[in-house]
Amino acid sequence: MTLKDLRPGQEGTVLSVAAVGPMKRRIMDMGITPGVGIKVIKVAPLGDPIEINVRGYELSLRKEEAQQIQIE
Amino acid sequence: MSITIALAGNPNCGKTTLFNELTGSKQHVGNWPGVTVDKKDGVYKKNREVTILDLPGIYSLSPYSAEEIVARDYLVKDKPDAVIDIVDGTSIERNLYLSLQIMETGIPMVIALNMMDEVETKGDKIDCQKLSETLGVPVVPVVARSGKGLKDLMDTAIETAQSHKKPEKLNLFDQDLQNAIAGIADVLGGNNEDESQWKAIKLIENDVVVEKAVDPAKLAAIKILVEKANKNARGDAEAKIADTRYQYISQLVKECVKKAHRGHVETKSDKLDKILTSRILALPIFAVVMYIMFACTFSENFLFIEGLPSPGVWLAGIVETMWGMIAEGVVGVIEGLGASEWAVGLVASCLDGIGAVAGFLPLVLVLFLLLSFLEDSGYMARVAFVMDRIFRHFGLSGRSFIPMLMGFGCSVPALMASRTLESDKDRKITMMITPFMSCGAKLPIYAMFAATLFAEGNQTMIVFSVYMLGIIVAVIGALILNKFAFKSDASSFIMELPQYRVPTIKSVLIHAWEKVKGFAVKAGTVIFASTVLIWFLSNFNFSGMCDMEESFLATIGNGIKWIFAPLGWADWRASVGVVTGWIAKENIVATFGQLFGNVSEEVVEAVMAGEEGLPAIGQVFDQVSAYSYMAFNLLCMPCFAAVGAIKREMGSWKWTLRAVGFQMVTAYVVALLINVIGHLIF
The missing domain is CATH 1.10.287.1770 (Helix Hairpins)
Known part of the structure; x- marks a missing residue:
């Protein structure tokens, strides 16, 4: 399952980040590393991007980026 | 002994507020070389030996954005005497990630634990002593907004800098x-x-x-x-x-x-966000906010009241009137002193040059008061969040919407608004295409052609279509630039949505003032010099002062008109119009008024308003070539004031020339297509 599959209000734990290169670096720099808990807050009015809460702050990312993040 | 202390920290950690508190109004704002990133430094209010440098807000020392590269290059190569790393106590985990990386550079460092008031309001407690002991770095709790703890912070930082005390090595890795x-x-x-x-x-x-x-x-x-x-x-x-x-x-x-509570607790900010970015209300609220911003800056019928100027227009009017009076007075005096005609002309044109700069300042001021408010409050990040779906298709950020919208009023403040974008690439592309939005000064040109050459029923449609043309070319231009000029840049949308906060009046004022000053100083010289140069070219030839018809400019017009033959208007007067349009686009109408039959000022004004045509231009233009001419002037190099703003924001002549070059080529190609295809059809 990936972060993209979570609905607003649902929570999950990060297993791995599948992205490569600068995007992977960015995702991890922002605190999305294996083992961290993530909660999906909402989806933008036009359906994309999404807003999540991670490590106590709010982060937005596109669905294509969320798809690279494996969770359970 | 003079020392330099750099401020580093995440975006939205209160770094700029701290910088403002420490330096007061003694700031110097410029650009880091080659990128559109602010470089700010200032002198510490309480000790003039201490220079404080505000590094751009970053999340990491990875080479992901221009900001990160600039900040780490400075830390590793230039080595300040000490770094103050500002950590937002309300999202301490992510903030400390940068702290660990700064510690690795081995520069003497102090952590300023900011937003301690909000931490307390939440009921959380942070043990600074323990934090400091574990990390091996001094930790000082502060509230940058109120100035609490800043004296202590600076004393610690100065001491750390003077003793060259490096952070301890943590050896985190296995x-x-x-x-x-x-x-x-x-x-x-x-x-x-x-x-x-x-x-x-x-x-x-x-x-x-x-x-x-x-x-x-x-x-x-x-x-x-x-x-x-x-x-x-x-x-x-x-x-x-x-x-x-x-x-x-x-x-x-x-x-x-x-922590007082476990897990995610809903704050006031979260509740506000639920409304501001809700599925149903987000777009209407966004539209209203944008409308208010545009109306406050540019509207001549503010709040839908006929003839009531908006704050921006009202202030611009006052500045213009006052400057007009001063200029008239000065010219009157030197005329009275018996100065020769050319000297009077030179002084008048210099005064016009300064007036041209001054007239834009109120627009920049009003727009940036509003923009800083949106930025500091946290709404700007939501603009990107809401609009991303649409703008990503053009390779732009949702925030590009703001400069592009403001471009319909005036390119100058619009170009300066590009600074609110997240990435260097987006900022540059947005600056290159923003002048394609048809600004208020270009309307009189369309009005002139529409009233002269097109049937009454079609005039509105013609003018509207030119506006649409600008938008379409901007979108295509953005796509092309993204594909070919900036392809190496990685782009993604992993962005923090900061908590909403009430901005401090001080920050908003300082930011707006910086912008006004930056434009006046950096752009002012470009505008002033070019205005005087064009005045000289259009009033002189080798035997001295003359009418425009015999001036250097007319000679140049004759010399370059062949270039425009493929566009359908190989005429020296049309070429001269393009050049005088660079002072201000509406000048094209006055120039045509003079060169095509020397009509009176009243007629020129009526032509500008679209109430009257200028039949003599029919000698040169037919409907197709007129449209090609409108398109060319819409898209080619904007007025010098806008070029000055591009120079100010790009921070380099190389990028300014690239932008102008891109606009010139685009204008030529589009006008050429219009002329060729138009003549095939009509």
């Missing part, structure tokens, strides 16, 4: 990684251990910028060590490094922070 780091640092050599260790970590992190700077002879040996590190870390040492840092921080936070 043995495999430590061996790899030591091994690579060894290969790198050099006499600065901190620097080679820092570079070693970056090389394991696949940092392309650091890798490029490494001696190629050593690269092979380093690659082997990096490969080995990867093997030991189950294929991914880069991920392991980030993971190790965050694990260390999680543990540290567990020990030093007592």
Whole structure:
């Protein structure tokens, strides 16, 4: 399952980040590393991007980026 | 002894507020070379020996954005005497991630634990003593907004700088990684251990910028060590490094922070956000906010009241009237003194040049008061969040909407608003296409052609279609620039949505003032010099002062008119119009009024308003070539004031010339297509 599959209000734990290169670096720099808990807050009015809460702050990312993040 | 202290920290951590509190109004704002990133420095209010440099807000020292590259280059190469790392106490985990990386550079460092008031309101407690002992770095709790703890912070920072006390080495990484780091640092050599260790970590992190700077002879040996590190870390040492840092921080936070509530607690800001970005209300609210911003800056019928000027227009009117009176007075005096005609003309044109700069200042001021408010409050990040879906297709950020919308009023403040975009690439592309939005000064040109050459029923449609043309060309231009000019830049949308906060009046005022001053000083010289130059060219020839018909400009017009033959208007007067349009686009109408039959000023005004035509231009233009001419002037180099704004924001002549070159080529190609295709059809 990936972060993209979570609905607003649902929570999950990060297993791995599948992205490569600068995007992977960015995702991890922002605190999305294996083992961290993530909660999906909402989806933008036009359906994309999404807003999540991670490590106590709010982060937005596109669905294509969320798809690279494996969770359970 | 003079010392330099750099401020580093995440975006939205209160860094700018702290900087403003520490330096007061004694600030100097410029650009880092080659990128559209602010470089700010100032003198510490309470000790003039201390210079404070505000580094751009960053999340990491990875080479992901221009901001990060600029900040780390400064830390590693220029080495300030000390760094104050500002940590937002309300999102301490992510903030400390940057702190650990700054510690690796080996620069004497102090952590300013900011937003302690909000931490207390939440009921959380942070043990600064323990944090400081564990990290081996002084930690000072502060509230930048109210100035609380700042004296203590600066005393600690100055002491740390003077004693050259480096942060302690934490040795977070496991043995495999430590061996790899030591091994690579060894290969790198050099006499600065901190620097080679820092570079070693970056090389394991696949940092392309650091890798490029490494001696190629050593690269092979380093690659082997990096490969080995990867093997030991189950294929991914880069991920392991980030993971190790965050694990260390999680543990540290567990020990030093007592949270009042477990898990995610809904704050006031979250509740507000539910409304502002809700599925139904987000877009209407966004539209209203944008409308208010545009109306406050540019509207002549403010609040829908006929003839009531908006604050921006009202102030601009006052400045213009006052400057007009001053200019008239000065000219009157020197005329009275018996100065020759050319001297009077020169003085008048210089005064016009200054007036041209001054007239834009109120617009910049009003727009930036509003923009700083949106930025500081946290709404700007939501603009990107809401609009991203639409703008990503053009390779732009949702925030590009603001400069582009403002472009319909005036390109000058619009171009300066590009600074609110997140990435250097987006800022540059947005600046290149914003002048394609048809500004208020271009309307009189369309009005003139429409009233002269097109049937009454079609006039509105013609004018409207020129506006649409600008938007379409901007979109295509953005796509082309993204594909060919900036293709190497990675783009993603991983962005923090900061908590909503009430902006401090001081920050909003300082920011708006900076913009006004920056435009007046940096753009002012460009505008002034070019206005005087065009005045000279249009009033002189080799035998002295003359009418425009015999001036250098007319000669130039005759010399270059062949260039425009493929566009359908190989006429010297049309060419001269393009040039005078660069002073201000509406000048084209006055120029045509003079060159096509020398009509009176009243007629020129009526033509500008579209109430009357200028039949003589029919000698040169038919409907198709008129449209080609309108398109060319819409898209070609904007007025000098806008070029000055581009120069101010790009921070380099190279990029300014690229932008102008792009606009010129675009204008030529589009006008050519219109002329060729138009004449095939009509």
